[in-house]
Amino acid sequence: MKPSQLRIDEKTGRYLPMIYPEEIPFWEGLKARKLLLQRCNACSKVWFPIGPMCPKCLSMEFTWVPMSGRGVVHNFVVYHKAWMPYLQQKVPYAVVQVELEEGPRMTTNMMDTPLEDIKIGMQVEALYEDVTDEITLLQFRAAKT
Amino acid sequence: MTELARAFRDKTAVCGVSNFVGSYPDRTALSLAGEAFKLALDDCGMHKDEIDGVICLSFGSDYDRLLEALGLNVRYAHQGWTHGRFISPTVQQAAMVVGMGMAKNVAIIHGKRRKPYGQPTDLEMWRQGLGPHGESPAYGALRPAFGAAIAAKRYFHMYGGGNEDLAPIAVAFRKHARLNPIAVRKEPMTLADHQKSPWIVDPLRLFDCCQINDGGSCLIVTSAERARDCKKPPVYISGMQGVHAGPEYHNLAMPGLGVAQQTVLKYVPKPEDLYAYEMAGVTQKDIDFLVTYDAFTPLILFALERFGFCGPGEAREFVHNGRIELGGELPINTSGGLLSEGHVTGWNLLVEVVRQLRHECGERQVKNAEIGQYACFLGESIIFRR
Numbered sequence: 347m348k349p350s351q352l353r354i355d356e357k358t359g360r361y362l363p364m365i366y367p368e369e370i371p372f373w374e375g376l377k378a379r380k381l382l383l384q385r386c387n388a389c390s391k392v393w394f395p396i397g398p399m400c401p402k403c404l405s406m407e408f409t410w411v412p413m414s415g416r417g418v419v420h421n422f423v424v425y426h427k428a429w430m431p432y433l434q435q436k437v438p439y440a441v442v443q444v445e446l447e448e449g450p451r452m453t454t455n456m457m458d459t460p461l462e463d464i465k466i467g468m469q470v471e472a473l474y475e476d477v478t479d480e481i482t483l484l485q486f487r488a489a490k491t
Numbered sequence: 492m493t494e495l496a497r498a499f500r501d502k503t504a505v506c507g508v509s510n511f512v513g514s515y516p517d518r519t520a521l522s523l524a525g526e527a528f529k530l531a532l533d534d535c536g537m538h539k540d541e542i543d544g545v546i547c548l549s550f551g552s553d554y555d556r557l558l559e560a561l562g563l564n565v566r567y568a569h570q571g572w573t574h575g576r577f578i579s580p581t582v583q584q585a586a587m588v589v590g591m592g593m594a595k596n597v598a599i600i601h602g603k604r605r606k607p608y609g610q611p612t613d614l615e616m617w618r619q620g621l622g623p624h625g626e627s628p629a630y631g632a633l634r635p636a637f638g639a640a641i642a643a644k645r646y647f648h649m650y651g652g653g654n655e656d657l658a659p660i661a662v663a664f665r666k667h668a669r670l671n672p673i674a675v676r677k678e679p680m681t682l683a684d685h686q687k688s689p690w691i692v693d694p695l696r697l698f699d700c701c702q703i704n705d706g707g708s709c710l711i712v713t714s715a716e717r718a719r720d721c722k723k724p725p726v727y728i729s730g731m732q733g734v735h736a737g738p739e740y741h742n743l744a745m746p747g748l749g750v751a752q753q754t755v756l757k758y759v760p761k762p763e764d765l766y767a768y769e770m771a772g773v774t775q776k777d778i779d780f781l782v783t784y785d786a787f788t789p790l791i792l793f794a795l796e797r798f799g800f801c802g803p804g805e806a807r808e809f810v811h812n813g814r815i816e817l818g819g820e821l822p823i824n825t826s827g828g829l830l831s832e833g834h835v836t837g838w839n840l841l842v843e844v845v846r847q848l849r850h851e852c853g854e855r856q857v858k859n860a861e862i863g864q865y866a867c868f869l870g871e872s873i874i875f876r877r
Contacts, residue, residue: 353617353628361628364617394752395620401738420749421648423640426690429633438693441632443641443751451751453627466648483629 347374347480355478359432362481369396371410376482379474382410383450394450413448415472416489419456420445422464440464444486458487496770501876503586504718504725506596507535507711510842512675512833515604515705520551524602525560527707535711536722537596539563542711544594546581548573548601548836557600567594573601574836576734576742576784579871582841583731585712595713601838602707624742625751636700638743638750639787640692645748646792647694649757650804654694656811657788658685661698661830663816664785668827670817670855675704675833699788701828706835708842726848726875729862730771735764735870743786745793745868747803757803758796764870765799771862771874775800778874779860781821782844784837784867785828791815793868817855825855841865841873848877 350365365373375382385392386400387407399406422442428434440461445451456464457473469489476482509530515523524547532539544567547554554570567588573581585597616622616633624638647653662682668674680698688697718725741750747758768774775798783794795806800821809815815823826832826843833839844863846852857863866872 361631361633363627363629364619366619369619397620421641421645423637423644424690424693425631425633426693433631433633436631438690439631441627441630441637441641453621453625453630453632453751455630466644477629 347377350480358477359430360477361430361432362477363483365481366396368398372396373481375410375412376474376484377476377480381413381415381472381484383413383448384408385411392448392450394452413446413472417444417446417470417486419443419464419466419468419470420451421466424461442486444470452484454484454486456487457485463488492766492769499586499590500729500770500772501727502715503589503712504715504727505582505710505845505875506713506718506721506723506725507531507537508709508842508845509534510673510706510708510835510839512673512704512706512835512839518604518705519608520602520604521557521560522602523604523705523707524551524557524600527602527709528561528598528600531598531709531711534723537711542596542598543567544585544588544597545569546571546573546585546597546599548603550607551602551604565594567597573599574603574838575786576867576869576871578837578841579731579865579867579873580733582710582712582728582873583733585710586728586731589712589714595717597712599710599712601709601836603836604705605703621751635743635786636692636695638741639699639789640695642741642744642748642750642793643694643787643789645744645750646789646804646807649748649755650807652807654696654699655682655686656792656807657695657699658682659811660785660788660791660815661685663810663813664824664828664830666816667825667855668831670853671826671832673833674827674831675702676827676831695787695789701786701830701834704833704835706833706839708835708838710838710841710845723851724849724877726845726877728873729773729876730767730769730872730874732765732767732770732870732872740869742869743790745797759803760797760799764797767864767866767872767874771876773862773874777862778821778864780825780847780857780863781823782825782828782840782863782865783823784840785824785830786834788830790868791823794866797868797870798864798866798872817857822857825852825857844875848875850877
């Protein structure tokens with residue numbers, strides 16, 4: 347996989363994530379249905395957003411390790427205004443911040459979950475949405491257990 | 492507090508201001524900036540050649556083109572991200588430049604078009620990590636409203652209440668705007684009107700969000716001594732503190748809400764979080780009126796709790812029943828603020844503090860205003876006095 351600066355997918359009109367060079371293992375992980383985040387080799391901290399060094403001890407030695415994919419909805423909002431044409435078919439839609447079991451919180455959406463079921467504190471699990479041939483997005487849904 | 496800070500109190504002042512807001516489709520940012528500068532010179536009675544320091548915005552014209560257009564040579568020029576959360580740090584910088592003798596009279600000049608010519612907008616949300624208000628375009632987390640909405644959601648989750656607690660804020664500022672000849676939004680607004688306005692990003696409705704305008708503004712900062720010889724009464728800079736930043740200080744939130752990677756806790760400011768009061772030698776009780784960055788209504792709740800005007804979770808009840816209106820316990824954003832006066836990327840807020848302390852606000856004048864504070868959710872503040 348290569349870095350990407352494409353902001354809109356021409357086929358769907360959907361906004362794409364910009365893929366920065368040091369984020370590539372994360373995006374390759376998602377394509378392979380794995381949620382990989384950086385863990386510090388020196389102090390074991392796991393962090394997000396992806397960054398060049400451990401924000402706790404500043405070590406630049408880290409390993410991409412799989413997360414469990416389980417977490418809870420820590421926060422969410424519901425968009426009623428579609429700020430781009432692609433989102434007109436999506437409103438109202440939720441943007442959630444999921445707190446992973448491992449600690450970091452990630453901004454994502456919920457799939458396969460009715461809007462009215464989304465609550466702060468609900469258990470969720472990761473799933474993966476292929477948005478282009480190259481790019482897969484992390485998503486979440488209500489935990490099946 | 493340092494010896495230097497003790498000596499600095501009330502030694503610098505704002506002597507000239509200008510502000511206009513609206514729609515100027517046929518004018519460039521350079522033209523708006525130039526007019527703002529001219530109006531501020533007129534306001535204080537200085538000749539342009541007395542200005543030996545200029546600070547300007549990093550979009551619109553660059554500093555060199557602006558100075559060329561103004562025919563001005565200065566010994567202190569700075570160009571930066573001098574908008575939004577960085578407006579009061581910009582005034583602080585100007586005061587320190589004057590205090591250190593690096594320039595005598597610093598003009599902070601601002602001209603901005605809502606849609607600039609020849610410059611991309613909206614790219615900041617694709618920066619590495621998340622956008623400056625937590626934006627994540629691929630997930631539809633768009634626009635600064637996202638930051639305010641996720642912060643408000645956590646606030647209501649922790650402390651109770653909901654969107655209806657934001658209505659008195661929008662209504663108060665609209666009442667103030669109706670007393671302000673230049674305000675862009677003056678239609679009457681009731682609490683019910685607010686509650687009928689459409690959802691934008693739940694828990695925020697349309698009337699919880701400001702609009703963006705074209706406009707210009709300028710503040711001239713000088714020594715207290717020079718200010719006393721200007722046309723209008725000096726407005727002294729008494730105390731100040733900077734933008735607090737880092738993972739615990741998410742933009743458009745207050746500490747403790749648990750937005751993005753913030754720790755969840757009931758935030759109460761510590762003495763070191765309130766340095767501006769110490770520097771100015773005053774407390775919250777001495778503040779006659781407050782001006783705060785109100786791009787979105789929840790930011791008022793956050794500012795009130797960040798600066799200890801209210802305890803954790805108490806601001807949402809405080810803002811009801813006219814307490815933040817003119818004549819109330821603590822009038823806030825007496826010009827109508829960004830929500831109703833208009834958004835000159837924030838500068839109009841600081842101009843209002845100066846005008847209130849000069850007692851030139853007519854119908855919206857805070858009676859006997861002596862001390863005014865500009866203070867925001869991220870901790871940046873300036874305490875001014877007349």
